[in-house]
Amino acid sequence: MVNSQVFEVLEDMGITELRPPQKKVIESGLLDRSKNFLVSIPTASGKTLIGEMALINNLLDNEKVPNGSKGLFIVPLRALASEKYNEFRKKYSKYGLKVGLSSGDLDDKTEDLSGFDLIITTSEKLDSLMRHKVAWIDDVSVIVIDEIHLIGDKERGGTLEIILTKLKRMNVQILGLSATIGNPEELSGWLNAKLITDTWRPVDLKKGIFTDCEINYLNSDKKVVSKYYKEPTQNIVLDCINENGSCIIFCSSKKYAAGEAKKHNLLKKLTGSEIEDLNRISEEILEVLDTPTENCKELAECIKKGVAFHHAGLVSKQRSIIEEAYRNRIIKLICCTPTLSAGLNMPCRRVIIRDLYRYTESGYKEIPVMEIQQCIGRAGRPGLDPYGEGLIYLKKEQDHDLALKMLDGKPENMYSWISYEVILRKQILGLIATEYIQNESDLIEFMKNTYYYYLNKDNFRGILTQVYEILESLRSWRFISGFTATDLGERIAELYIDPLTAHDIITGITKLNMNARNLSDKEIEQHLLYILTNNSELKPFLPASDEEEYGYSEIIRKIKMTEGYPFEYVSKKPLEVFKTSQMYYNWINEMSMNELLEKYKIEAGNLNYKLENINWIAYSAKEINRFLGLKNDYLHDLLKNLDVRLKDGVKQELITLMEIKNVGRVRARKLYAADIKSIYDIRQNPEKVLKLLGGHGKNILDNLKVKYNGEGYLGTKKKVKQPTLDGFLKLKPKKD
DNA sequence: AGTACTAGCATCTAGACAGCATGTC
């Protein structure tokens, strides 16, 4: 094999032998920097290391010293970006390689990533960085795209495709890492990439179908499981635990996942110290929110029995507690939704697919083969399990063939989603705003480089027509003129919102401004939130039933009047939008978290996610508002502070107090109610602050460097925060 | 009367990217 710094670095890590697919890639010429690759191999077969080899090869010279060029590692999830960032930093800092992280939940105020050699980011963030025209992009010599099959995702694939279309035209080595997909040849063909496929796995995977107490493996092995319990899944889990394995059960909804978890009780199989650990973790789960919700309590109860459920309704801290406990083998069974289907490294002995269908916006649908196979691929912990098992629980015989197809069939083909209007519109504006496209021939040339064109050469006219229609809209909305973005258009491209959303916000606010004098302050606030909620970015909305309109009829009538067009009676959507906007309204008017969760029947994790999104739109609206001349002062002030209020969940009057460290919505309200309304007031009444907020008050005063000496608060003992995994993941990249 | 169970009908349904600027209870 060639002598290379790559192998030296691998050796430093203790890797002396490559796995078969890794070998294959090297032998096919990965180290030749001019070749692109698409590597389509199973989960856990060592994909990441292939990416790392390409990075090392490009970024380190023969002496294992950074050579000044840059590498990008693109992942689909922020959590994954953090994970990889920590991993790579640990591994490669010793070579002087500076590893950086850039994603939406990280602050890098300077936005100056030029000092890093290797940058981990998400595809959307990279898109956004390119829109801000970062100069260092020209220094990039290699880019690794993890989970590149996401190009076939309706919501997010288009963005990835645009980035890749741009990157293809640069002098960059592209390495795509993909799950097994139906048409890898087409994707690699488009990328000018050498295709590497392999079925090798580090641990053997036994696939099978089970009904009641019998497992029928595809290799025609059979296993009968003892029937201790009524429910088949209980027995199949017990069987695995008895053999010292851990399980994951995938379910099609959050409620099912929680329901499934409640069925299981592993207490009899646990040691005393394990039970102790579980009780401790259970406590931890309850302490994450100030007042535990019903959901938290259920989860805590399950955990005491060695079982957890895991889905997007949990807040991220709870999720990471569970993930850690599972990796440490304290929790032995996780019942989850597709949250765990891709991404985070959570291997187990036995994966059970409980549901074959899932409700989607277009009805009840079979879960994609690729997703099932990715779930099953988690089975088998290298070094721990002799083999992994991917089992489908067959509830009714007529699904037998479907189950077989899912276990062993060909995964779906990945096609272009660039024609998805929402993304296309956003991307066209982006391309014009960055002057990437300056005239019609640029446009056509660009479009001819897309995956869409590669797949649909015969139907090029179709997408062009769509693009011209979009251009027409963008012009009529005054976001572009000719092939040049207006100032407003440029700002909207940077804000990274759908131009249609921006346009709807502009018309909505303009109308509201004109009619504001007919509305009370409260109604203006409600209406504004309705306008900000009514767009594609904030989907899905809260489900609403017709009866709910009754409670809202008066404000809905006023919104209808101001909007100048009626809510469509045929569709429930406006009511859903309205209900969702009411949740935001209640939030910024200080309804308690628990009351909100109860009223809108939403879980804490999901609420946080939604608040994050509306906050982003509110910020965008504030920015857009700078281009509008609003006459109504109240509306203008409202817009100016709405994003801050949404972030903190407070009324206008608390905003000044919220600027103080350690003061959140609850403490701010307490202070305000006691007539302490500003930093000045705090300085004047330190004793009062202490009396109101106790120990927290002390922290606040310390931070403000306010002297106080009443009632034994003389010391300035610093409270040391216990480091948590969550906190660790959120750490800022160190620029050392 | 109180309880336990159930048939029958209604209800409800996965996940998570982006801007910007910093530390909640």
Added chain:
DNA sequence: CTAGATGCTAGTACT
């Protein structure tokens, strides 16, 4: 809109 678990209610059987 191709399913299925769950929750609610009224009805029934039983102690």
